[in-house]
Amino acid sequence: MWDNANMSSLSSSDAGYQVERHHRQLSVQTADPVLGREVEKGDGYGGLCVSARLGRFTIIRQLGVGGMGTVFAAYDEQLDRKVALKILHNPERGSHSHRDRTLREAKALARVRHPRVVSIYDVGTTNDQLYLAMEFVDGITLRAWLSAQTRSWCEILQIFIAAGEGLQAAHEAGVIHRDFKPDNVLVGKDGLPLVLDFGVARLGRQGPADGERIGEDPPDDSDFTYQGALSGTPGYMSPEQYGDEPVGSASDQFSFCAALYEALCGYLPFSGSTLQEHAVSVRGPLRPPPVETAFPPEVIRILSRGLSINPTDRFASMTELLQALREEQGQTREAGAGSRRNLLLALGPAAICACLLVQFASSRHGRILREAVGVSLCLVLLTLLTGFLNRRTLRVNRFHRQMYMQLLAAFVQILIHRLWLLTLPTVPFRQILITEMIIWAGATFTLACIPVPRLYFAPIIPLFGIIAGSVLEEVRRGPFLMLYLLSVGSILWAWHAESKQTK
Numbered sequence: 001m002w003d004n005a006n007m008s009s010l011s012s013s014d015a016g017y018q019v020e021r022h023h024r025q026l027s028v029q030t031a032d033p034v035l036g037r038e039v040e041k042g043d044g045y046g047g048l049c050v051s052a053r054l055g056r057f058t059i060i061r062q063l064g065v066g067g068m069g070t071v072f073a074a075y076d077e078q079l080d081r082k083v084a085l086k087i088l089h090n091p092e093r094g095s096h097s098h099r100d101r102t103l104r105e106a107k108a109l110a111r112v113r114h115p116r117v118v119s120i121y122d123v124g125t126t127n128d129q130l131y132l133a134m135e136f137v138d139g140i141t142l143r144a145w146l147s148a149q150t151r152s153w154c155e156i157l158q159i160f161i162a163a164g165e166g167l168q169a170a171h172e173a174g175v176i177h178r179d180f181k182p183d184n185v186l187v188g189k190d191g192l193p194l195v196l197d198f199g200v201a202r203l204g205r206q207g208p209a210d211g212e213r214i215g216e217d218p219p220d221d222s223d224f225t226y227q228g229a230l231s232g233t234p235g236y237m238s239p240e241q242y243g244d245e246p247v248g249s250a251s252d253q254f255s256f257c258a259a260l261y262e263a264l265c266g267y268l269p270f271s272g273s274t275l276q277e278h279a280v281s282v283r284g285p286l287r288p289p290p291v292e293t294a295f296p297p298e299v300i301r302i303l304s305r306g307l308s309i310n311p312t313d314r315f316a317s318m319t320e321l322l323q324a325l326r327e328e329q330g331q332t333r334e335a336g337a338g339s340r341r342n343l344l345l346a347l348g349p350a351a352i353c354a355c356l357l358v359q360f361a362s363s364r365h366g367r368i369l370r371e372a373v374g375v376s377l378c379l380v381l382l383t384l385l386t387g388f389l390n391r392r393t394l395r396v397n398r399f400h401r402q403m404y405m406q407l408l409a410a411f412v413q414i415l416i417h418r419l420w421l422l423t424l425p426t427v428p429f430r431q432i433l434i435t436e437m438i439i440w441a442g443a444t445f446t447l448a449c450i451p452v453p454r455l456y457f458a459p460i461i462p463l464f465g466i467i468a469g470s471v472l473e474e475v476r477r478g479p480f481l482m483l484y485l486l487s488v489g490s491i492l493w494a495w496h497a498e499s500k501q502t503k
Contacts, residue, residue, distance in 0.1 A: 055126040057085050057133065069132075076121070076133060083121060086132040112173045116166030118186065118196035134196070138189050143182035146263055153264060153295035159193050160260045161325055166195035167256060168318040171249040178247065180255040181236045182263070234278040235268045239309050242279040250311035253321055257306030264299070265289045269307055283309050298328050346386040347407070351488040354379055368477075369421055376415035383408050402450060403495045407488075410443040429477050430469040437465035440487040447491065452498050458490040 052059040060073040063084065074085035110120040122133040140148070142163065146156070163185045170177060177184075177198055184197040232241050238254035240247055261269040269286045272278035286307060289300055302324045308314050315321040354375045387394060387404055394401045414436050421427055444458035465483045469475055 054085065054087070054129075054131065055124070057083070057131075059085070073136065074133075079121075082136045084118075084134045084136045086134060088130045088132065112170050112175055112198075114166055114169035116162055116192070116194055117169055118194045135194075137186045137194055137196075139186045139194075141183050142185035142187055142193060145187040146182065153293075153299075156260070156263045157295070157299070157325060157328070159187065159191075160256070160263065161322055163193040163195055164256055164318055164322045164325075166193070167252050168322065170195070170198070171252065171318055176247065176249055177252050177255075178241070179232045179236070180252050181233050181259050234272065234275050235270070237278065237282070238311070239279075239282050240311060242275075242282065246311075248311065249318065250314050253306050253314050253318055254308075254311075256318070256321070257303045261286075261289075261300075261303050261307070264293075264295055269303070296328055299325070302328065347383060348489075348492050350379060350382050351485060351492070354484075369418060373415070373418045373422065376411065376418055380408070380411045380415050383411055399498075400495075403447065403452070403491070406443050406447050407491055410439055413439045429480075430472065430475040433465050433475060433480055433483075434469040437462035437469070437483065437487075440484070441466065444487065444491060447494070452494045454498060455490065455494045458487070458494070461486045461490060 054074070056078045057074040057076055060075060060082070063071040063073055065071075069086045069088040072085045072087070074083050075081075076083050110123055113119065118137060119135040120132055121135065124131060142159070145151075145159070167177060167180060175198065177195070179197065180195070184195065186194045186196055188194065232238075232251075232255065236255040236258045238247070238251040239245070241251055258269055265287075267287065270278065270281040270284070271287060272281045286304060302321070306314050306321055315324070357371070357375055383404075387408065394404055417435060417439070421432065439462075441459045441462040444455055444462070448455035448458065461483055465480060468480065
């Protein structure tokens with residue numbers, strides 16, 4: 001585990017990096033790292049200090065100390081690059097089985113290749129000490145990133161989704177992290193997260209490894225990483241991690257949801273300050289979110305499922321969980337299902353009523369232009385009001401915004417056209433029909449080209465009205481007014497149907 005203070009100092013411009021090439025010409029002794037020796041700040045750890053050698057690596061400085069090992073910035077003279085060198089603690093130095101098992105698992109972790117996972121370049125032993133050479137990341141921990149400034153819920157969700165992709169890749173490679181938390185995610189200067197510290201990872205195994213046993217309570221420290229049969233950090237550990245139940249990818253899903261809940265709400269979903277308190281509270285109800293929240297309530301519902309006591313009640317995989325979060329963030333067409341229903345339920349009946357009103361007016365009066373203007377004005381105002389009430393969904397979701405804006409644009413164009421007709425002498429209905437059907441043809445064709453391919457059939461409806469108005473000398477208003485309803489209906493139907501598709 002790399003603490004926030006140390007991680008915030010990860011910089012490729014570090015003064016120690018200037019000695020890297022100079023070290024090639026220096027004759028320095030290889031250190032024999034006896035882990036556990038007390039050293040002064042800045043002296044490294046266990047006898048490793050600046051300019052010390054460990055195999056082909058030259059130590060630059062110590063970055064942090066965690067439950068599984070000590071991390072140094074080092075220079076790899078063989079590949080001429082800066083690396084993060086993790087020297088793993090080995091409490092059983094005389095146990096070859098422990099070392100061999102750890103080495104096998106570390107090599108398997110090196111097979112996880114994903115842009116959202118810190119890469120492991122090399123795994124090996126030297127001086128009877130196991131080490132991992134990892135990608136050096138210029139950045140800070142996710143916890144430090146969250147506390148650096150106020151973040152919107154969309155920003156938080158986006159960076160957690162990206163970090164979750166790293167967990168997803170690890171699961172697909174058969175690796176379970178078992179200690180996911182904000183301290184084990186780095187945010188680079190490019191703003192992208194990388195998951196690291198698979199130090200207590202279990203490679204698809206469902207129970208304690210050989211030689212592991214349940215120990216005593218960890219210190220009263222929420223950032224303490226417990227090892228052994230109980231592996232993880234209290235507050236982020238799943239219920240099964242506190243007992244003898246199988247630990248699988250669903251446990252990482254629980255830890256991920258706990259960390260995201262904390263980032264959004266400002267506190268962990270379950271209370272407790274000791275291992276025993278967490279073990280009890282994690283099987284109880286969630287702490288309610290703050291009364292004033294900016295994120296949609298659906299996000300809490302998703303996290304609640306991921307925080308279920310029973311692993312089988314959680315999402316089937318990280319892939320399914322991330323998909324649900326993307327929908328609420330607005331990265332998919334399915335996002336904001338509730339708001340989409342509100343839009344359709346308001347605009348659908350409004351379009352039907354508008355058509356019926358114009359039909360009724362046409363059967364009672366000769367010229368119904370004034371009535372048509374009134375209907376168009378009501379439609380525009382209702383559409384604006386509906387958009388205002390669902391502004392959050394329209395703001396974050398590009399698909400819904402495109403559908404809404406195109407429908408609003410068509411209503412506004414027809415209103416402007418009818419207002420302009422009021423200034424003219426009597427205009428035959430067939431000419432009005434042709435002009436307004438051109439507007440609807442343009443609206444449906446535009447939507448078909450951009451977000452909704454299934455709307456390619458829809459321009460046929462207004463095209464029929466254009467042809468009829470051009471060919472027929474006299475067009476009856478009653479039947480042809482239905483073309484307006486069909487045009488609006490086709491857009492609303494495609495909007496709803498396309499949003500329900502799984503992408």
